[in-house]
Amino acid sequence: MLFQEINQLITYDERQRMVPGDRDRLTTLVNSARAQDPADYTTTRALGVGLLLLGEHGDAIDHLNRALDLADTSGRRIAASINLADAYRYSGDMATSETLCREMVDLARKEVPEMVSFALQHLGRTLVDLGRRQEAREVLHEALALRMAKGDPELIASSQAALRLLDL
Incomplete structure (x- = not known):
């Protein structure tokens, strides 16, 4: 609940970071x-x-x-870790954010394939913030391809918005 x-209540700012709508x-x-x-x-x-x-x-x-x-499942572990990575990223600790995201991409690939695009998306955003634009682009394109295969318009739009940040 x-x-x-x-x-x-989540909305996104110009950097595609979560902010409160209210x-x-x-x-x-x-x-x-x-x-x-x-x-x-x-x-x-x-x-x-x-x-x-x-x-x-x-x-x-x-x-x-x-x-x-x-967390009692790999899916829950991935979800909490990605949120934790965002907390580190938003606080300026990019190294910890990147490490957590990479670990969760690996875990998702091994145990929860339906969460790979989620982990990749957040890794891509971290790489954007780190200024590693080409690597971010590759990761975000992979996330987008997975999301397009699922056909979820909201997730596709989120990946496209993250890719647009690279063009600014």
């Missing part, structure tokens, strides 16, 4: 979840993403690491 509510509503949701001190994967991860959106990177990293500890 909390994750769906937070996802509905900061006040998000703050209310995050404060309510914090007060409950969640101990389950889904709520802990959602709280971490909410904190990330609010720019509270240190707390986001703490909660996403806890979610990672609670």
